[in-house]
Amino acid sequence: MSHFADQLLESVAAKAAPVCVGLDPVLAKLPDPVRRAADSDLDAIATFSLGVVEAVAPHVPCVKIQSACYERFGEVGVAVYHRVAAMAREAGLLVIGDAKRGDIGVTAEHYAVAGLDPVDALTINSYFGRDGIEPFCKHADATGKGLFALVRTSNPGGDAIQSLQLADGRTVAQAVGALMAELGEPYVGDSGYSLLGAVVGATKPGDAAALRKIMPKQIFLVPGFGAQGGGADDVRACFNTDGRGAIITASRSVIYAFAGGDAAQWQSSVQQAAVDLCQQVGAILA
Amino acid sequence: MSHFADQLLESVAAKAAPVCVGLDPVLAKLPDPVRRAADSDLDAIATFSLGVVEAVAPHVPCVKIQSACYERFGEVGVAVYHRVAAMAREAGLLVIGDAKRGDIGVTAEHYAVAGLDPVDALTINSYFGRDGIEPFCKHADATGKGLFALVRTSNPGGDAIQSLQLADGRTVAQAVGALMAELGEPYVGDSGYSLLGAVVGATKPGDAAALRKIMPKQIFLVPGFGAQGGGADDVRACFNTDGRGAIITASRSVIYAFAGGDAAQWQSSVQQAAVDLCQQVGAILA
Numbered sequence: 001m002s003h004f005a006d007q008l009l010e011s012v013a014a015k016a017a018p019v020c021v022g023l024d025p026v027l028a029k030l031p032d033p034v035r036r037a038a039d040s041d042l043d044a045i046a047t048f049s050l051g052v053v054e055a056v057a058p059h060v061p062c063v064k065i066q067s068a069c070y071e072r073f074g075e076v077g078v079a080v081y082h083r084v085a086a087m088a089r090e091a092g093l094l095v096i097g098d099a100k101r102g103d104i105g106v107t108a109e110h111y112a113v114a115g116l117d118p119v120d121a122l123t124i125n126s127y128f129g130r131d132g133i134e135p136f137c138k139h140a141d142a143t144g145k146g147l148f149a150l151v152r153t154s155n156p157g158g159d160a161i162q163s164l165q166l167a168d169g170r171t172v173a174q175a176v177g178a179l180m181a182e183l184g185e186p187y188v189g190d191s192g193y194s195l196l197g198a199v200v201g202a203t204k205p206g207d208a209a210a211l212r213k214i215m216p217k218q219i220f221l222v223p224g225f226g227a228q229g230g231g232a233d234d235v236r237a238c239f240n241t242d243g244r245g246a247i248i249t250a251s252r253s254v255i256y257a258f259a260g261g262d263a264a265q266w267q268s269s270v271q272q273a274a275v276d277l278c279q280q281v282g283a284i285l286a
Numbered sequence: 287m288s289h290f291a292d293q294l295l296e297s298v299a300a301k302a303a304p305v306c307v308g309l310d311p312v313l314a315k316l317p318d319p320v321r322r323a324a325d326s327d328l329d330a331i332a333t334f335s336l337g338v339v340e341a342v343a344p345h346v347p348c349v350k351i352q353s354a355c356y357e358r359f360g361e362v363g364v365a366v367y368h369r370v371a372a373m374a375r376e377a378g379l380l381v382i383g384d385a386k387r388g389d390i391g392v393t394a395e396h397y398a399v400a401g402l403d404p405v406d407a408l409t410i411n412s413y414f415g416r417d418g419i420e421p422f423c424k425h426a427d428a429t430g431k432g433l434f435a436l437v438r439t440s441n442p443g444g445d446a447i448q449s450l451q452l453a454d455g456r457t458v459a460q461a462v463g464a465l466m467a468e469l470g471e472p473y474v475g476d477s478g479y480s481l482l483g484a485v486v487g488a489t490k491p492g493d494a495a496a497l498r499k500i501m502p503k504q505i506f507l508v509p510g511f512g513a514q515g516g517g518a519d520d521v522r523a524c525f526n527t528d529g530r531g532a533i534i535t536a537s538r539s540v541i542y543a544f545a546g547g548d549a550a551q552w553q554s555s556v557q558q559a560a561v562d563l564c565q566q567v568g569a570i571l572a
Contacts (some may be wrong), residue, residue, distance in 0.1 A: 066396075128441060132441065
């Protein structure tokens with residue numbers, strides 16, 4: 001069975017693009033033609049999601065699908081989430097389920113099964129500590145899947161907890177990062193990276209550089225590029241010196257790239273934005 | 287519109303029982319008659335869940351339904367979760383959705399709608415900080431619902447993060463608690479308690495006592511009584527001196543009370559265990 005980190009890094013190399021498109025569709029922002037042709041709000045979300053997948057699949061190695069955008073519609077929304085994930089995988093994309101689940105013991109096992117089985121990797125919350133992470137790792141290891149644990153989120157309010165300074169001089173995020181490095185150690189693949197990766201927001205370069213040292217074997221899933229304000233320095237700090245180890249995620253700047261332009265051609269705009277994203281990140285790393 | 291904390295404390299007073307039954311059914315532990323009569327695994331979970339609700343509704347003010355146990359079955363499981371929640375509310379119970387969701391901005395709004403609308407209150411993860419909590423508070427305030435943010439979880443592994451000592455002498459959990467007290471302040475009801483409560487595990491009395499001082503206006507949702515090892519001292523420390531402010535949750539010790547006995551009479555055993563739970567907690571507080 002393949003190892004998620006190996007698989008992801010192979011796909012990144014094949015497409016020469018350590019990037020991910022975030023799919024978090026909100027009804028009000030969908031292209032007019034999609035909304036007009038849809039039977040329902042959820043139908044519009046589904047059509048748009050599948051259209052984005054189709055547009056970006058040739059260019060990027062993976063997509064991150066925001067579970068909340070579908071869960072909002074109840075069980076029928078969950079069904080659409082599963083359908084979009086399945087179509088993306090069929091299109092050759094690795095799919096990260098962005099569900100940020102977290103619990104302990106048998107409950108964590110339930111979330112691991114429910115969250116991981118329809119996708120290739122899952123975002124998880126780290127606040128429960130060791131026994132909140134291990135059940136996810138075990139299921140991921142048994143099924144060839146991956147995980148990204150929240151370490152440093154990209155929102156300004158995250159400072160209130162994650163940037164608190166500990167008595168030993170570290171920040172809370174650094175302590176969480178060290179725990180993830182330890183818990184991920186048994187699950188390192190041939191690529192040198194663990195199936196347990198980390199979410200590290202690209203909004204504070206100093207943060208990312210320190211976390212990079214603490215977690216050399218974690219792949220960083222990096223939200224916050226583009227719309228949330230992350231820039232070139234922030235992005236560079238997330239990679240190891242070998243140019244590997246991070247996946248830069250952009251969402252709104254890609255999936256709503258048609259805004260203000262020709263909505264009828266929305267898929268072309270999304271495709272072009274995905275190509276541009278790959279080039280921007282490539283230029284930063286060159 | 288009623289305020290969740292006021293409503294919960296009224297119901298606690300009416301039933302003279304600051305307790306909650308946790309509903310987290312696992313197939314292997316269900317009564318044989320329920321499993322044999324069911325068309326499917328999910329059907330067995332549904333029948334059992336509704337039977338527990340019926341058995342405990344006359345005795346306790348609220349139930350906590352573990353979302354993961356239903357999500358595990360995909361979208362049809364989510365539908366059963368909604369059905370169980372609706373039946374419990376019809377039976378006069380306040381329903382806490384134990385989903386531990388967490389995210390920021392518009393994603394948090396989606397989770398607030400998806401998570402809160404089918405229930406009376408929702409557990410949420412606090413690691414995102416301020417802008418991960420506020421969207422949930424706004425939706426709860428607008429709809430008369432409540433929240434319980436994770437502050438100190440009952441699992442031993444939680445220490446690795448939550449018990450870390452800060453440079454200012456507090457633990458991480460205490461800093462998180464202080465943030466929740468601040469964020470909950472605008473949402474205090476007539477009872478003197480905020481719609482934003484806190485999950486505080488009943489496994490370390492010293493922890494609970496310190497957190498009680500930091501969060502005088504938060505209702506504590508206290509897991510860990512019974513099966514997880516929490517005892518009388520731990521429970522007492524979670525209440526304010528007026529005898530209010532905490533809800534003691536027991537799950538396995540109530541819903542599997544029939545184990546080893548007469549499975550045909552499982553509902554009576556569950557009912558008796560709920561009555562016993564109320565008496566145990568009452569005796570501790572007397």
